[in-house]
Amino acid sequence: MNISKHRAFLLLTAVEVAVVVALVAHARGVAADLAATHIPAKREVAARLGLTDLAIWTEARYTRHPSQTDLFSPFQDFPSSLEHFPAGSVVGVPDLTAFRQPAEP
Amino acid sequence: MRRRLKILEFALSALWRRRFKNFAIVVVYGFTIAVLASILLMTDALRGEAEQILLGAPDLVVQRVAAGRHDLIPIDYAEEIRGLPGVGEVSPRYWGYYFDAFTESNFTFVGIDDGPPYELELLEGRLPSAPYECAVGEGVARVRSTGVGHELTLISHDGLGVIFDVVGEFRSPSSILTNDLVVFRNADLVELFGIPEGRAVDLSVEVFNDGEVATVAAKVKRIFPDSRPITRSEILRTYDAVFSWRSGMLLAVFSGALAAFCILAWDKATGISAEERREIGVLKALGWSTRDVLELKFWEGAAISVTAFLLGLIAALVHVLLLGASLLAPVIQGWSVLFPEFRFTPSISVYQLFVLGFLTVVPYVASTVAPSWKAAVTDPEEVMRG
Numbered sequence: 001m002n003i004s005k006h007r008a009f010l011l012l013t014a015v016e017v018a019v020v021v022a023l024v025a026h027a028r029g030v031a032a033d034l035a036a037t038h039i040p041a042k043r044e045v046a047a048r049l050g051l052t053d054l055a056i057w058t059e060a061r062y063t064r065h066p067s068q069t070d071l072f073s074p075f076q077d078f079p080s081s082l083e084h085f086p087a088g089s090v091v092g093v094p095d096l097t098a099f100r101q102p103a104e105p
Numbered sequence: 106m107r108r109r110l111k112i113l114e115f116a117l118s119a120l121w122r123r124r125f126k127n128f129a130i131v132v133v134y135g136f137t138i139a140v141l142a143s144i145l146l147m148t149d150a151l152r153g154e155a156e157q158i159l160l161g162a163p164d165l166v167v168q169r170v171a172a173g174r175h176d177l178i179p180i181d182y183a184e185e186i187r188g189l190p191g192v193g194e195v196s197p198r199y200w201g202y203y204f205d206a207f208t209e210s211n212f213t214f215v216g217i218d219d220g221p222p223y224e225l226e227l228l229e230g231r232l233p234s235a236p237y238e239c240a241v242g243e244g245v246a247r248v249r250s251t252g253v254g255h256e257l258t259l260i261s262h263d264g265l266g267v268i269f270d271v272v273g274e275f276r277s278p279s280s281i282l283t284n285d286l287v288v289f290r291n292a293d294l295v296e297l298f299g300i301p302e303g304r305a306v307d308l309s310v311e312v313f314n315d316g317e318v319a320t321v322a323a324k325v326k327r328i329f330p331d332s333r334p335i336t337r338s339e340i341l342r343t344y345d346a347v348f349s350w351r352s353g354m355l356l357a358v359f360s361g362a363l364a365a366f367c368i369l370a371w372d373k374a375t376g377i378s379a380e381e382r383r384e385i386g387v388l389k390a391l392g393w394s395t396r397d398v399l400e401l402k403f404w405e406g407a408a409i410s411v412t413a414f415l416l417g418l419i420a421a422l423v424h425v426l427l428l429g430a431s432l433l434a435p436v437i438q439g440w441s442v443l444f445p446e447f448r449f450t451p452s453i454s455v456y457q458l459f460v461l462g463f464l465t466v467v468p469y470v471a472s473t474v475a476p477s478w479k480a481a482v483t484d485p486e487e488v489m490r491g
Contacts, residue, residue, distance in 0.1 A: 005117035006110050009408060016415035023422040024458075027451030030426075034450045038278045039157045041226040045279050046161030048225060048232075049215050050198055050309050052340050054155055055242065055284040058211045058441045061202065064285075066347055067340040068166065068175070068307075 112397065116404035119384065131413045133369060134469070138417025139424065140362040142461055146425040146453065147433055148348045153452035155344035158282060162340050163309040164318050166198070167325055168333040175333075177304040182329055186310055189324055191317045197305030199294045203259065203287070208248040210442035213285050216294035227283075229253055230273035233290050240273030244284035244443035257287070262299035269293075280445035310334075358436065366465060373472040382480050389485035398481040399474055406473030410466040418458065426451050 045051070057063035120127050167186065169178035183195040199216030217223075223232040230253040233239050239257055246252050257269045275283040289297065300306070310325075312318045322334035377385075385398055393401075424430060429447045438444050 004114055005121065006114040009113070009117055009412075013411060013415065016412070016419065019419050020415060020422065023419065023426065024453050024455075027422070027426050027453050031451045035157070038227075039154075039450065042158045042279055042282055043161035045225055045227055045275070045282055046158055048223070049217060049286075049288060050163050050196075051215070051282055052159070052162045052166060052335075054158070054281050054344070055213065055244075055286065055443075055445060056281065056437070056441070058213070058285045058443050063441075064202070064211070064213060067335060067343040068168070 109400075112400050113404045113408075116401050117408060119401070120405055120408060123380075127409060130369070130409060131416070134366070134410065134413035134465075135417040135420065137362050137366045137369070138414050138461070138465060139420040141359060141366075141465075142418055142421030142458075143424050143430060143433055144359050144362075145457060145461065146421055146451075147430045147449070149452045149454070149457070150425065150449040152345060152348040154281065154450050155348065156341055157450075159337070159340055159344065162337050163198075164312040164315070164337055165310040165322055165325075166335045167308040167310055167329075168335065169307070169329075169331055170333045171331065175307075177300065178307055178332070180303050180305050180308075182332070183308050185328060186308065186325055189321055191313050192321060193311035193313055194309075195311070196309045197291075198307050198309050199291050199298075199300065200306050201294075201298055205249070206260075208442065210244075210248055211285065212245055212287050212443075214294055214297070215286055215288050216291035217288060219290055219292070227276045227279035228273045229276055230271075232273055232288060233293070234272075236290065236293060237267070237269050238272045238290070239269040239293075240275065240286075240288040241271055242275045242283040242286040242443075243277050243280050244445065245287055246271075246274050248443065259287075259297065261297045267297060277446070278448065280448075284445040285443040358433075370468050370472045373469070373476070377476045377480060381477075385477060385480045386485045386487075389481065395478070395481045399478055402474045402477040403470060406470035407466075409473075410469040414462055414466050418461075422453075425449060 052067050053065045055064070062069040167178065167182065169176050169182075178197075180197050183197060186192060187195045196218065201214050203212045203214055204210075205212055217232060219234070221234060223234070224230075225232070228240060230240065241249075241251060241257065245257075249257060251257050251271050252274050253271055255271050257271050258266050259269065261267050269289070273288070275286065294300075310321065312321050318336045318338070322336050325332055325334045388398055388401070389395075424432060426449065429449065434447055
């Protein structure tokens with residue numbers, strides 16, 4: 001069978017769009033299932049144990065608990081030190097726009 | 106419509122004549138899209154997950170800062186904080202780090218209040234409720250070859266070995282929170298770490314009204330100038346910054362891919378080959394208008410970029426959703442010995458996909474059409490002669 005090039009292209013594009021739509025629909029279905037099951041269960045774990053951070057980087061205090069770490073400039077252990085832990089490179093600079101001022105007496 | 110299809114047919118035939126070069130462009134272009142989309146999808150999924158899970162974090166954590174760093178906090182502080190309007194329970198928290206010399210990995214120890222045996226959906230067994238019991242995360246159980254019904258030997262602050270009965274093991278879906286955790290009763294953890302009496306690591310403060318958390322934090326700071334209150338919204342904001350695609354290494358990967366794409370588009374925009382110029386000249390000589398030539402070049406650019414964009418997007422979706430971002434995970438992982446297996450809760454916004462498409466397809470098509478316009482408006486004979 002001889003199929004013209006534009007038909008083949010349009011067919012290929014339609015198949016690609018269908019695959020993207022199917023993957024996105026699948027992802028949304030999985031997300032909805034997880035939101036209904038695992039997310040509340042994980043939130044319960046965080047609430048019961050009083051957890052404040054995700055257990056992703058266990059190399060150092062400031063990577064294990066980025067939200068609880070000391071108020072240093074990021075990742076300086078001593079003057080002129082180079083970055084020890086690759087995970088440090090993943091973390092961005094802190095957002096200081098909402099830096100809280102002491103309340104008026 | 107029929108005319109457009111004919112021009113598309115002609116454009117595809119022209120692309121087919123240079124099929125090896127165009128195939129290479131589709132591969133490079135598609136790979137660039139796949140990298141960009143993978144980063145966007147992965148950071149979005151992690152940020153969304155952190156945002157949803159950490160809603161369970163304490164409303165307010167109060168640390169004590171001494172000599173510029175986190176220090177143990179006197180439990181007496183809790184009484185005064187409890188007296189503030191709008192404040193509910195104030196509980197001392199006990200937690201800390203433990204370097205396990207057997208496995209050369211870091212564990213995180215967490216203490217919980219004494220209470221009746223407590224079960225969690227994501228915990229096989231139960232939380233510790235009697236002396237010398239503990240519950241472990243999946244990563245700890247794996248590296249120490251332990252589990253429910255087994256024992257875990259740890260070294261206390263005074264160098265003595267202490268044996269704990271493992272009564273619970275967190276199931277793998279909770280790994281992102283519990284992978285390196287060992288949970289004890291507070292009393293056991295105080296003994297293990299040798300925390301002085303009347304001190305805690307920090308205080309967890311319940312605030313009844315979410316809108317008053319910042320006010321309570323400011324009041325705590327005023328009453329105890331050596332304290333450092335951390336609100337839940339600050340915790341969430343931290344993770345928003347950590348998993349932003351604009352941050353650190355991810356930005357490096359992201360900008361590398363973007364730079365590769367820019368070079369590709371720039372190469373196209375700075376000129377067309379002699380063969381392509383001759384082709385345009387022949388078409389003009391045969392009676393094609395400038396508009397027809399530009400439409401032909403538009404379809405050539407569109408066919409390549411739409412195909413590359415969709416293939417790249419499919420690769421990114423499969424990589425992140427089905428393969429757990431296995432190629433990007435090592436970038437995130439760093440030097441962690443205990444690293445949780447990523448099971449992403451997908452978070453895909455159609456808006457994001459459109460933005461990615463707009464930022465890549467449009468410049469490429471424009472860079473294909475622009476140099477052709479110059480050739481198309483020139484006299485055909487001059488173009489063919491070069």
